[in-house]
Amino acid sequence: MLIVMRQDATREQVDAVIHAIEERGCTARPIPGGERISIGVLYNVGPIDPATFQGMPGVKEAIPVTRPYKLVSREIHPHDSVINVGEVSVGGDNFVIIAGPCAVESESQVMSTAEHVKRVGADIFRGGAFKPRTSPYAFQGLGEEGLRILARVRENYGLPVVTEVLDMEHFDMVEKYVDIVQIGTRNMQNFSLLRRAGEAGKPILLKRGMSATVDEWLMAAEYIISEGNPQIILCERGLRTFVRHSRNTLDFSAVPVVRRESHLPVIVDPSHAAGLRDQVLPLSRAGAAVGAHGLMVEVHCMPDSALCDGGQSLYPEQFEVLCRQARAIRDIAIQNH
Amino acid sequence: MLIVMRQDATREQVDAVIHAIEERGCTARPIPGGERISIGVLYNVGPIDPATFQGMPGVKEAIPVTRPYKLVSREIHPHDSVINVGEVSVGGDNFVIIAGPCAVESESQVMSTAEHVKRVGADIFRGGAFKPRTSPYAFQGLGEEGLRILARVRENYGLPVVTEVLDMEHFDMVEKYVDIVQIGTRNMQNFSLLRRAGEAGKPILLKRGMSATVDEWLMAAEYIISEGNPQIILCERGLRTFVRHSRNTLDFSAVPVVRRESHLPVIVDPSHAAGLRDQVLPLSRAGAAVGAHGLMVEVHCMPDSALCDGGQSLYPEQFEVLCRQARAIRDIAIQNH
Amino acid sequence: MLIVMRQDATREQVDAVIHAIEERGCTARPIPGGERISIGVLYNVGPIDPATFQGMPGVKEAIPVTRPYKLVSREIHPHDSVINVGEVSVGGDNFVIIAGPCAVESESQVMSTAEHVKRVGADIFRGGAFKPRTSPYAFQGLGEEGLRILARVRENYGLPVVTEVLDMEHFDMVEKYVDIVQIGTRNMQNFSLLRRAGEAGKPILLKRGMSATVDEWLMAAEYIISEGNPQIILCERGLRTFVRHSRNTLDFSAVPVVRRESHLPVIVDPSHAAGLRDQVLPLSRAGAAVGAHGLMVEVHCMPDSALCDGGQSLYPEQFEVLCRQARAIRDIAIQNH
Amino acid sequence: MLIVMRQDATREQVDAVIHAIEERGCTARPIPGGERISIGVLYNVGPIDPATFQGMPGVKEAIPVTRPYKLVSREIHPHDSVINVGEVSVGGDNFVIIAGPCAVESESQVMSTAEHVKRVGADIFRGGAFKPRTSPYAFQGLGEEGLRILARVRENYGLPVVTEVLDMEHFDMVEKYVDIVQIGTRNMQNFSLLRRAGEAGKPILLKRGMSATVDEWLMAAEYIISEGNPQIILCERGLRTFVRHSRNTLDFSAVPVVRRESHLPVIVDPSHAAGLRDQVLPLSRAGAAVGAHGLMVEVHCMPDSALCDGGQSLYPEQFEVLCRQARAIRDIAIQNH
Secondary structure, rough: OEEEEOOOOHHHHHHHHHHHHOOOOOOEEEEEEOOOEEEEEEOOOOOOHHHHHOOOEEEEEEEEEOOOOOOEOOOOOOOOOOEOOEEEEEEOOOEEEEOOEEEOOOOOHHHHHHHHHHHOOOOOOEEEEEOEEEOOOOOOOOHHHHHHHHHHHHHHHHHEEEEEOOOOOHHHHHHHHOOOOEEOOHHOOHHHHHHHHOOOOOOOOOOOOOOOHHHHHHHHHHHHHHHOOOEEEEEEEEOOOOOOOOOOOOOHHHHHHHHHEEOOOOOOOOHHHHHOOHHHHHHHHHHHHHHOEEEEEOOOOOOOOOOOOOOOEEEEEHHHHHHHHHOOOOOOOOOOO | EEEOOOOOOOHHHHHHHHHHHHOOHHHHHEEOOOOOEEEEEEEEOOOOOHHHHOOOOOEEEOOOOOOOOOEEOOOOOOOOOOOOEEEEEEOOOOOOOEEEEEOOOHHHHHHHHHHHHHHOOOOEOOOOOOHHHHHHHHOOOHHHHHHHHHHHHHHHOOEEEEEEEEOOHHHHHHHOOOOOEEEEEHHHHOOOHHHHHOOOOOOEEEOOOHHHHHHHHHHHHHHHHHOOOEEEEEEOEOOOOOOOOOEOOOOOOOOHHHHEEEEOOOEHHHHHHOOOHHHHHHOOOOOHHHHEEEEEEEOOOOOOOOOOOHHHHHHHHHHHHHHHHHHHHHHOOOOOO | OEEEEEEOHHHHHHHHHHHHHEEEEEEEEEEEEEEEEEEEOOOOOOOOOOOHHHHOOEEEEOOOOOOOOOOEEOOOOOOOOOOOOOOOEEEOOOOOOEOOEEEEOOHHHHHHHHHHHHOOOOOEOOOOOOOOOOOOOOOOOHHHHHHHHHHHHHHHHHHHOEEOOOOHHHHHHHHHHHOOEOHHHHOOOHHHHHHHHHHOOOOOEEOOOOOOOOHHHHHHHHHHOOOOEEEEEEEEOEEEEOOOOOEOOOOOOOOHHHHHHHHOOOEEOHHHOOHHHHHHHHHHHHHHHHOOOOHHHHHHHHHHHHOHHHHHOOOHHHHHHHHHHHHHHHHHHOOOO | OEEEEEOOOOHHHHHHHHHHHHHHEEEEEEEEOOOOEEEEEEEEOOOOHHHHHHOOOOOOEEEEOOOOOOOEEOOOOOOOOEEEEEEEOOOOOOOOEEOOOOOOOHHHHHHHHHHHHHHOOOOEEOOOOOOOOOOOOOOOOOOHHHHHHHHHHHHHHHHOOOEOOHHHHHHHHHHHHEEEEEEOOHHOHHHHHHHHHHOOOOOOOEEEOOOHHHHHHHHHHHHHHOOOOOOOOEEEOOOOOOOOOOOEEOOOOOOHHHHHEEEOEEEOOHHHHOHHHHHHHHHHHHHHHHHHOEEEEEEEOHHOOOOOOOOHHHOHHHHHHHHHHHHHHHHHOOOOO
């Protein structure tokens, strides 16, 4: 942290800040400048709230410097983490495509979609058994019956499966049936759930909160890893902005930033960000091009009659184009990466 | 919902949309216009996702019309709800001030703060026993020991107390000790927690998510009320924006909007929004002026040594000015309201 | 500026940064820390772009420290500036209310509105002669004929008048007719216009851009003041956010921040921010409460037939309530300020 | 426009709305629904402000339906526009790369950069002669001397050149020297400048405002085209969001949306959006992948000593990789488009 004093700060005010720094077990290093004095805060053991100093007399600004995450940081762990999910590897130079319907609605719907996406080139199957819904009156998912259907997808088609868990109550159940446990955008800072994920034996797919900074996202991953589970796949899914032509705005620059700051793999979900089918293919190509380790997209064998988010689900034939284009683009993107 | 067709939409495309509407049990009402046809969707029983139609051929746009909430709506329940908390009434023409430290740190800190805020004019005491922290390495609260201290505040000073609950595991425990259970901004769409709150016998203070629309916020309240608990106090606490001179940007226009749309009381929390002590007093006055039913502010008897968010906590003497100014302004604001 | 090096930065990389700093005529001051080295940049004469250093090998981050504005800063000019407009004083402990229609539509409309707002308590009259319109097909204002009507308002009612100028072509003409020249939100970074305003002999009302930071806003004022015109009134008019229940979101915390950073007066425009009449009165009260030096609101004698933004214009009787409440609240707000 | 009445709206309130619609020369079409009545507004000749109706008694909401733009719309002009710039074609299936330094600093700097980008594969050269700068104390560009240098680039290397114009005063001068006149993000709603651009004989590169919706951007283009100049190239350059790891957030979904709504070509500028060199290559690939008609990037032969935005300028060897990857990705992206 760097504390910038006002031009008219008195000697007493500077001393009070130095005293407050040292009281917290840190070292204060005054840096005299042309117009004002600044004070560096060194050797802090945990995060210090800038507001603590910002409120003190004579202080103009307190600026955090060191990033607060540790175990997820590439500075600690320089090489790419690769997460193994059955026979699929996520991270490094691998590129995975996760596909399936928004919600598990019935065995026949799921199986016909799984058959298709497997044939065309998906690596992992997705489908929601517990759905986070803005309205209490909307379809909430099939629950454990949905999980059983997902487990049969794995048996029948050899595809690992991923589904979202909404709360700690159902974590054991979800973990039992699936290969990757997803924590959704609304739960990115559900700290109890993150801690529980840290005790899981399965990989966690951690979506970015729709208004979270990359630092907050990596700190959420730090919650999981600090409890003992290093198998984390990050997923960028779009920010809430003033834009109205799409549901959210994908933050593509987060991908190179995460890759530089952290060793964890990061994928892109264009379906929820777009909210509209027409944008999913172009945004998927962009996700492959920007250097993501994979994509997660919604595909539905009959999207026009889907119970949930049908309008953003790809038709099967569109998904085929997506797989072909995304993989070809990825090959180009990593040539000189 | 209103579905706007493209100018070049064919008769078949229009028919397909009408068919899709009727398949969902709704009534389709075509509205021919000068340049294009639109189709009204009537009598829908639950929420319909606009994306369902937006993805269909020939459709230009699908625009939701009816608000999705019911029980929280003023159209259903025209008069202001008043929530009783001990002898304090929240809502209607009452104006409540909730005050206390960010976190419960020790019995002496809490008691001296409580003594002060009670004397100066607080109606309800606040203090965090379980703290949501971005970093797993930051102080996480005293837990049940903190709850016991809060209960002693009620005994000693006759102040009802409010504290945040982070997860379902601790809901029973929190509900046992306090008078109002707070659901924080990060949990506004933690649907399991909302449902549990709906079964509680205590009032719920529901903070707005930092990137939630007012509709989503009211739908979160609808989760609680639809489970049987109508005792809800809404709390505006600021939005995440590009602004850097405050932690968040308070959305003051949400107050008149919520008051028009819903019968529930709505208060303002300037401390977390500002993140800086200097802004808390002016923003508190603005909250009283805009018509909120109350304020929730952080006060600390020794903010410079606080373990959590000390920089945004008021000094005791500032809180005294706040109470006097806010109540006087509120009296003016409701004169012709 | 503070430059934070990566943990693994080499001695050569640190030296290259120091060299680059000194090449720009500044002083480099290395600050060794626990885990990494940081380098302070001192005595810089003009603004330095952080990106210059951020792109260099071994650099983790470059953080600007000193604020870039000078003449608008309270550090240079500690006392409140008071701008004199005819017999009206803007700034300090004065509170001004500027009112009038969005657009000047006809002499009779303007005169009847002026008569009303003058009688009820407005200090300054507003009205648009040149209108910035999103659509080229919308009403663009009466131009010079509108300016003449405004001049007659001053003659008839003794109210100083303010109107917006859209471009340099019309600056001379606007300056000739009115008492305050307004630069609108879309022109906040129209640097040629700002320079021209700096040569004007009339006060400038400078609206904040709808996505401008306070720093950028103050830098826009710095353009004006550095050309020689220190008569600037700042006007907060709302930010573009994801919110849909109002046109923009007023950033009330900008008011205390501007008052702390700058000596210039700052007022609030709730009409354009809200976009809806119902929010204007509560937001006006909030503006008075937060400590603004005044308000600018739209009033129309017949808002339902206005050619422009009628839906946000107050009815005359609402404006009367506004004046009474806002002035009473302001009196309370400054008692202990 | 669709006007939704409140459930408790009276017959008189409905009639007043119908009357207000008809007074504006439009047709009112009431649509009775299950719970409330809505009223369609048909045959409106120009844009109508929703706020006009939203403020009327009994009205719950007024929702705009028809898009306000006409001449830029693909509904009017179904085929892609192709803009010819010398021998370069922008639009349709062509993919253009525009490259050069942020600012023209000296003849030698420009010529060595031009030589390089021409050889590696740029189609058009860019460079700023007039720079929009947040600070009045920052380098403002070489002015006409810069324009002369750009003209010599065209002579020496056969590259068409593009530069930004900041105001009407310099439009004639800029138009005389360059092949494409750029209107920057801060001037997207400088309506006088847009009208002047509409009278120009040269193509206009119109950057999106950093907080503009796609509708507003297309309306800005409508200003130009309605004055007679249909040669417009749109340029997405990033939105202002809460994100701090990049200067702005590129809105990639705007590209397919603009391509669907309009016949005009649209390119992407990753350099200004990123603000950091490391992100430019991945974002350029994403721009090619998402279906943009081209890219505009900053390249500097010696970025570490650039006077302006050096930190976001590519090194020459990075630009070479960019050209190769972007063109290869574009080929894949349009295969099934």
